[in-house]
Amino acid sequence: MSEQPQEPASTQDVQDTPTTEATPETAAGTDPGAETGTDAGTDAGPGEESAPESVDGASADAERPAPVPQPGPRPGPAPRRRPAPPASGPTPAEAGAPSAPAATEVAHLTSVDREAAAAFGRVDENGQVWVRRGDGEHEVGQYPDAGPAEALDYFVDKYESLVAQVDLFEQRLRSTELSGKDIDAGVKQLRTAMAETRAVGDLDALAHRVEALATIAEDARAAADRARAESRERQRAARTAIVEEAETIAGQDPEKVQWKQSGERLRDLFEEWKTAQRDGRLDKRSEDELWKRFSHARSGFDRMRRHHFAALGEQRSSVRQVKEKLIARAEALATSTDWRGTSTAYRQLMDEWKDAGRLGRKDDDALWNRFRAAQDVFFAARAAANDEVDAEFRENLAVKEKLADEAETLLPIKDLNQTKARLRDLQERWEAAGRVPRGDMQRIEGRLRAVENAVRDAEQHKWTASNPEAKARAEGVVGQLESAIRDLQADVDKARATGDARRLAKAEEALAARQAWLESAQRTLRDVGR
Missing domain, CATH: 1.20.58 (Methane Monooxygenase Hydroxylase; Chain G, domain 1)
Known part of the structure; x- marks a missing residue:
């Protein structure tokens, strides 16, 4: 559950004993919230909001030390309304007091006209201080053992401090990015101060200004909420992209995974996750859901890698045993002098070696060197024996x-x-x-x-x-061809006599072919007769 913003500290009431207070300039220049509020870059837990920054309270004129009357100022009873003074008294306009601005207008009253502010107050014959507002006079309090001017001056200080508080909130509202909770807390604190502070000045104008700031603050709060929502959406998209890539890596075929590259990429994604988390947290539900997916993908990849290499280790152990046996057989044949039979046996061993599979490069090379060394012993001995035999056979070669x-x-x-x-x-x-x-x-x-x-x-x-059957077949072919040639010659003569050019061409073509066949058959017959 998100933490609720804390209630701001209440403004010091005029009932307190007057003490030396900060000047408006100090209040505007020193932002307690900037020192104690949550830094924008600080991580907050899922679903938590940053604590609202405090809005500065009352301030006073440091150049004017507050009087220390005895036994101290006494507040009057609960504020009660009193009819406005007679028309003979000075009105706010006559005294030069500023008129109240419209609700939609923000008046900048940072530089307080103390005389104009004092014109809104008076001190009666009993030492009671009153402030004039649009609905009549309101009792403010007493400042015993002091003259009217000094009593009014004290409560004008309170008004000036209240104006400084409003100025500070406006400055922060316009120049900094406050969270929605900070804005709500600031508006609430100003309204509380306006309701509780006893002061002499144009309180109606200041109240209008506070409400105008509240309207601006509401717009700022809505903008802050939108920016916060957009930021979280971007953060969620970035985190989701990290999670989806991790899930893609974890979902690969174990037989096709590039383990080193994939492992390094997952470590990079984890660093990206931590960086994104430092940049901003999501709501608790989204944070937990995405982290579970990311953690599950990383764990799944690690589990798949362990299983793969465990199975690979078992497979390599089996391959090693097979190759060790092949090496033993090769070494047993190394001293054989059955050159032909042993050469055939080594070829069979080589085929079995290829079918056995592979180990790691280092281990496989070491076993191969042993296997090859046994063969080299045999083939070196065979070559030496062949050299001896060849030396004996060179004389036979010359013959x-x-x-x-x-x-x-x-x-x-x-x-x-x-x-x-x-x-x-x-x-x-x-x-x-x-x-x-x-x-x-x-x-x-x-x-x-x-x-x-x-x-x-x-x-x-x-x-x-000299084969009689071949001679008989040749004579038969010659006879058939001679008969066919006679018939074709008759067709040629007949076609020539009738002037049938087409029939003549066809008969001549057939006649030429039979004559060529006859010549070939006669040559064969002559060869057979030799």
Whole structure:
């Protein structure tokens, strides 16, 4: 629940013993509310308002020490109305007193005309002081053992102090941003002072001025309320934006979250929240609701991160166990001399290593180095063994280089049977030469294989050409084509004789095609007959 503004301190009554009081200048220049009121930048709790600034009370002329009569001033009975003095007495206008301003006009009476103010009062034969107002005279009080001028002067001081109080409130109302509660408290305090203070002066004009200020204060209060509402709406929008971004971060897919960046952004949002909170508080309901959402988003993100890394830790523990076993198997194979079988086994281990998953970069690199070291031992031993074998096989390579040169002289083939015989002799000597270094095996074997393929192709071609079935098919095709050509030649002659150009062109085209087919078939037949 919002705290209610405290009641302002009541103004010092004239019934008190006169003492030295602050001057109007001091009252206008020293703002107690500015010292004791709530700073605009101070945080207030949700739903709380800043305490209203106090409005300065009575002030007096410091240059004029108050008299100290004995036994002291005595107030008269409760104010009672008395008929206005006879017409022979001076009227306010005759005495130069200011007339009361309209209710909508604010008169600036900071510089009080003390003589004009004193014209509104009188002292009767009993020492009683009276003040003249629009509805008649009102008893103010007594100032015993003092002359009429001194008694009036004392109560004019009270009037001047009251004017200074009104001036101070007007100055603060026009030059500072007061809260709505400060404005209400100030108006209430002025009205209380007007009702309770016994003073001599143009009280009706001052009352009109206070009511005019009350109207201005009401407008200022409405403007302050609007500004406060707009400020809170901006603050609520800023806080809501912070909360929504935090909720977006917390709602990400755990498998796609950039944990470091997201965590840093949430910390930045928390600092933004604290800054926004220092700039101004919201109402308690909104403050609590947004804070719960923001806190829930932060807690949810932290919980999601802990679960993710806990699961990741379990997964990495499993991956580590698998890779440790693969390392043990690789190390067991490191001293094997079964070069072919162990090479195949290492390829299988490599596939399993890739399927096992990854750890953190540092741990994964350390395990990989162990796994790779075991393979390096094996492959280094295999390379050394191959080097020894290659040294023995270099002489065999020289023999096969000469045999390959000899084989390539068989091409192109002129006599197939003779070429086949020479190739068989070369192949026997090739096998007898033995193995060659691994690096040269594919190259040297390729040279002999090219000669063997050429001989095989020549043999296949010869078999195809001497095939009786192929010869019979070729003769049949030649006969069919010759018959078709004779028929087409007759069509050409007939079309030429009748002058049918379209039929002639079509017959000639068909005739040319059959003649080309016939030439191809005759060549095939000649090849088969060889």
